[in-house]
Amino acid sequence: MTLQRLLLISLVLVGFKAMAGNDRYRLILTDDPATTVMIGWNQTSGDDPVVYYGTTDFGKAWEQYPNQQTVTRKVYYKFMSNHFVKLSNLQPNTAYYFVIRDSKDVSRRFWFKTAPxxxxxxxxxxxxxxxxxxxxxxxxxxxxxxxxxxxxxxxxxxxxxxxxxxxxxxxxxxxxxxxxxxxxxxxxxxxxxxxxxxxxxxxxxxxxxxxxxxxxxxxxxxxxxxxxxxxxxxxxxxxxxxxxxxxxxxxxxxxxxxxxxxxxxxxxxxxxxxxxxxxxxxxxxxxxxxxxxxxxxxxxxxxxxxxxxxxxxxxxxxxxxxxxxxxxxxxxxxxxxxxxxxxxxxxxxxxxxxxxxxxxxxxxxxxxxxxxxxxxxxxxxxxxxNHNPFExxxxxxxxxxxxxxxxxxxNEKYAAQRPEIAFKNLVNDQAVSATSPTEIQVAVKNPGIGIAAVEFKVDGQAIGVDTSEPFETSYQLSNGRHKIEATAYNSDYSAYDRKEVFVNAGSFVRTVRSQIATSKDDVEEGIDARGKLYYNSSDLEMGFDYGWTFFGTNQYIGLRFQYVALPKGAVITHAHIQFVAEDSQSNGVHLKIAAHDVSNATEFSAPYAVSGRPRLPKTVSWRPSGWSKGALSAATRTPELSALLQALVNKKDWKYGNSMSFVLWDADNSRNRRKAFSYDKDPSKAAQLVVTYKIGSTERSLKAKLQVELENNSWDALVYPNPFKEELQVRLQSSLNTRFYLQLFNVLGAVQWQGYAESHAGVVKIPTQTLASGSYILYIKEEKSGKIITKKITK
CATH class of the missing domain: 3.60.21.10 (Metallo-dependent phosphatases)
Structure with missing residues (x-):
């Protein structure tokens, strides 16, 4: 054995003697988890360790614990004196408190709970x-x-x-x-x-x-x-x-x-x-x-x-x-x-x-x-x-x-007994009142052995149980976004089905964030590289990059943000992408930012996945000031992007939790750039999308605006059927050859559909299959004169 190794062992042994009686604790399952547990630790000093335990917490007062157990096995391994004590014949689903006492010391008090x-x-x-x-x-x-x-x-x-x-x-x-x-x-x-x-x-x-x-x-x-x-x-x-x-x-x-x-x-x-x-x-x-x-x-x-x-x-x-x-x-x-x-x-x-x-x-x-x-x-x-790890x-x-x-x-074993439950009057992102109780109604398919009960919860808290049809309850919601759950149990409680829906009550403002989460969500695509994508870069070079060709090339940056928590009908008041500077740079660069015109963006996984995706027509210009390495500041934040996000949220198939993607490039094709941290360099410093939105607060101003415009214009149109179910038709009656702009709003002021129509087109058909039941406002504007009419309609 070398002198160096002897010295190393001596240092470690000295370290052992200097420490308290035991450390490096571990709890291990080796047998029935409801009645047995193994306690392990490293014995650093002292002799004859014993575990004292019981169902009452006596702290470090070892003599008051009713049970004790000596060491079951010990083995000196990896320069640790590993001791193990097996506790058996325990009560299921029960808390046990214990200490380890040896000839020199008593450990801190620990506890565990046996499995049910x-x-x-x-x-x-x-x-x-x-x-x-x-x-x-x-x-x-x-x-x-x-x-x-x-x-x-x-x-x-x-x-x-x-x-x-x-x-x-x-x-x-x-x-x-x-x-x-x-x-x-x-x-x-x-x-x-x-x-x-x-x-x-x-x-x-x-x-x-x-x-x-x-x-x-x-x-x-x-x-x-x-x-x-x-x-x-x-x-x-x-x-x-x-x-x-x-x-x-x-x-x-x-x-x-x-x-x-x-x-x-x-x-x-x-x-x-x-x-x-x-x-x-x-x-x-x-x-x-x-x-x-x-x-x-x-x-x-x-x-x-x-x-x-x-x-x-x-x-x-x-x-x-x-x-x-x-x-x-x-x-x-x-x-x-x-x-x-x-x-x-x-x-x-x-x-x-x-x-x-x-x-x-x-x-x-x-x-x-x-x-x-x-x-x-x-x-x-x-x-x-400690009593509920599931919330x-x-x-x-x-x-x-x-x-x-x-x-x-x-579990298919219980499939024949499982009920099926569905909400009758609520859908995801529905706007509901915050000044009167919300009715919650569900339909339940009987599994053949009957339904015992339906339990209702709001934000995890039970609000009621209904044991007979029609299964329903009501609850006064506060301003904000709420999760409503309904659980149906069959007659012997051997099976159940649970559904949830999220609703927006009243008026509120909220800020949400989404950070790049995978390598394929922040990528580089060389403009002169035939659509090839680079997933694992240590930085995002917005502008010019030497890595693609001998002379270098400008490149597109693709950013995809997963699970953007924006409800349908949200009014975007602010949005930006926050970067962290990977390097100090001050040369002028003119970047363009566009949003991909897709309602739920997929990862960038194929050639031209950044440049080839359809884009919304509007772009945002960004001329960032100088960056300092490691900076997370206003300088490393994009300009306002709310218009881009509003256009995505207004799409008819937008859903809460969908993903958004964006593309950035050098508008002037210069050889300058800004370098930001990528996900692969440091996930904690990857780009982050920050969005503030409001729900409900535009209702009054929208109605006031429409009312003023309606009073100043007497022009009309035929809208039918009203109430409507699956399709709404608008007959534009005009002797002029002109164009009309139509928008359909819900009562909170969020656009549900928009489009143009020519006067000679006769009837305009508006698809409404995805709309929830409720009231809407149809806004029609004649392009040349600016005359406006509105119609209140109901589904």
Missing amino acids: NTKERLSFIAGGDSRNNRDVRQFANRMVAKLKPHAVFFGGDMTNLDTLFEWRNWFSDWQLTIAEDGRMFPIVPARGNHEQSNKVIYNLFNTPSTAVYYALTFGDQLIRSYTLNSEITAGGNQRNWLEQDLKAHPAIDWKMAQYHKPMRPHVASKSEGNDEYTNWSSLFYNYGVRLVCESDSHSVKSTWPIKPCAGNSNCKEGFERDDKRGTVYVGEGCWGAPLRTSDDSKPWTRDTGSFNQFKLVFVDQFKIEVRTVIVKDPSAMKAVS LPADLSLWKPKNGEKVVIH
């Missing part, structure tokens, strides 16, 4: 690949403490090089998963390729299997989780065990699996997981494993429900869609490892991205819900209640891709 042993709803977090980005790892760990799951499924690659110092840091960071009140949340660990052997996971987490594959059942046959080991052969003993265990549990409502290396990675540089595909995919499908969590690729993905296949036209890379019985695969890592671009989508891929994330999984008897949580600094994020904080950052923020897997 009923079919009660559960919350899980699933992710992996924390590796070497400690800032992100710490953010994610703090988010665990605030989201309070029943368990954390960790898919391996905890560290980068598997060194003793990295593991000590990892466990130090893991302490951030402990809530402020001392509550701990159990981990279910898997092995990754950066764990050099099975004994790493076994010795540090005391897993129930030295080969690191095992299964756990949560609740009363609610869900059985399979932790598999993709770092050993998937066949042989592991496959035999998996098949036997799947066969032995036919009554389980749900089955899920986690392992490290994906079967079909969504990063092109990663090799295919053919061993796992050959040995596991058919077992998953045949025995009802409906959710699989994978890691390793350092990207983001979710698939549609799929099944293994061979030899037919729908079969791609060994899978095809099966929405009824297929398996949903999600992943692939990003708890702190270096990000990779998701550049290998499949026909059965639902959504992909590239950002730091983990999955938040809710499980009940009837469905599994999977959301993707974007890892950010959670310092300002509110923690969920998510309003400031939790969720991925909102084109197919929706929530992946839902329904």
